[in-house]
Amino acid sequence: MLKLDRKKEERRDIQINVLSQDGQPIPRAKITITGRENITTLTNVNGKVPVNLPLGNYTILISAPKYKQLQSTFEVKTNTTEVYFKLEPEKVNIIVETLNFTPVGINVSLASITTNNTLTVKPGENVSLPVDAYQVLVNAPKNYECSASPPIVNALNGTTNVNVKITCKLIVTRATSISYVIGFLEKKMIQNVKMNMSVDKTLEKLPSINMLNSSKLDLDFQQRNKILVIEFFYTQCTGCKYLVPALRNLSRLPGVTVVSLTVSPVDTQAVLERYVKENNITWIVARDEENLFYKLNVTVFPTVVVISDGKILYRGAGAREELEQMNNTLPSIGGLPSLQNVPLGSLLRPETLIFLGMFLIMTWLMIGEKNEKSDSEEDSIYNNTVTFPDFGSSLHSPDFQTIEE
Incomplete structure (x- = not known):
């Protein structure tokens, strides 16, 4: 076998x-x-x-x-x-967005709970990360308080898409009072009008504006429990430039938002960016695309309006410093009093303005040949300052009182 x-x-x-x-x-x-x-x-x-x-x-x-x-x-x-x-790791898509507005300087990061790795993300950014649990860390800029919802992204349960919403609010401080802001502006403006008029009498609601960085700013939100200062100007306005230091000081105060809106169609994005750089503007500058100046009957530039909690509380017209400079450069003829001796309330009446206009024309004609250079400078000052307004019936109401000095 x-x-x-x-x-x-x-x-x-x-x-x-x-x-x-x-x-x-x-x-x-x-x-x-x-x-x-x-x-x-x-x-x-x-x-x-x-x-x-x-x-x-x-x-x-x-x-x-x-x-x-x-x-x-x-x-x-x-x-x-x-x-x-x-x-290969599973991925989760996380979208970080702000609900009302995006404060300048906000910092958002996602920290892995298991690895302690941290990734900084920008509001509006969509990031794809390995499946994990992430804590949403929000570093708010000064004077702001921000929170995230949800505060922790848990993608370990099979979730593939998560929206994280960031909500920010200004920390209200009473260190800056409305009376202080108005009192400060009264020293800088020629005509001062204290008011107590509801915004909805003139506007349904303060609009959002397009800032130079292409993001939006909700003006209505900025005046809630805060103080909103709006300057109406244009870049070739001589008097407006006299207000720059004052507005810069106001913009530094807690609880105060300063916005300068140009009314000129020739003030393009490039023109405004150059204006901001040349004048060291530290606050928000934008175009008045919603024609707020027209709705508020603004006819003088610069005009400054103070709004808080749905109320228009103050309106100032004309830069006082420009008037003082003009007064210092105009000659005294025939013993006529200087502009400094004329009460501002009387100065802004129509009959006074007509006389003042005729007086200036005669003055320049008389001294034109002797002071050609000086005339040229005075022409520039006079032409760049729009005639002071006839405050229409919309402002002649029990809602305001005029302050004359």
């Missing part, structure tokens, strides 16, 4: 390594091997698992939390000792 010897099946001890894309071991990854033998097992804390398999071809299926499932093949040869597999 012949006895047949069966060749012993060749097997190998091999080690399977499961890693992340950056080479970090993935513990407790589930491994299912199918082929000449079928095995199901888990990787250890080092992302490794030893198996003993016959020589041959196998299919492997690997799954782990926070990673995409991987299906691949491998071959066990006589010289095979280790095989490596890398898993």
Whole structure:
């Protein structure tokens, strides 16, 4: 009788390594091997698992939390000792957006709770991150308080898209009072009008404006529990430039927002950007695209309006410093009194303005040949200052009182 010897099946001890894309071991990854033998097992804390398999071809299926499932093949040869597999992370899309407005200088970051890695994101940005739990950190600029909803993004439950909404509000401080702001402006303007008129008498609501950086500013929001100072100007207005230092000081006060709106159609984006740079403007400058100056019956430039909590509380017209400069440069003729001796309330009456206009014309004609250079400068001052307004019936009401000095 012949006895047949069966060749012993060749097997190998091999080690399977499961890693992340950056080479970090993935513990407790589930491994299912199918082929000449079928095995199901888990990787250890080092992302490794030893198996003993016959020589041959196998299919492997690997799954782990926070990673995409991987299906691949491998071959066990006589010289095979280790095989490596890398898993791609699952991703979550996170969109960070602000609900009402975006304060300048706000900083938003997402901090991984498991790895402590932090990523800074911009409001409006869509970022794709590995599935994880992230804490939303909001660093608000001075005088603002901001919060995130949700404060923690938990993408471990299979969520693939998350919207994070940032809400900011100004921290109201009473260090700056309305009376202080108005009192400060009364010293800078020629005509001062205290008022107590509801915004909705003239406007349905203060609009949002387009700032030079293309973002929007909600003027209505800026006057709630705060003080909103709006200057109506144009870049070629001489008197408006006299107000720049005053507006800069106001813009530094807590709880005060200063906005300068140009009414001139020739003040383009480039012109305004140059104006801001040349005059070191530190507050918001924009175009009056909503024609607020017309709705508020503004006819003098500069005009400054103070609004708070739905009330128009003050309106000032004309730069006092420009008037003083003009008075210092005009000659005294025939013993006529200087402009400084004329009460401002009388100066702004129509009959006084007519006389003043005739007086200036005669003065310049008489001294034109002797002081040609001086005349040229006075022409520039006079032409760049719009005639003071006839405050219409919309402002002649019990809602205001005129202050004359």
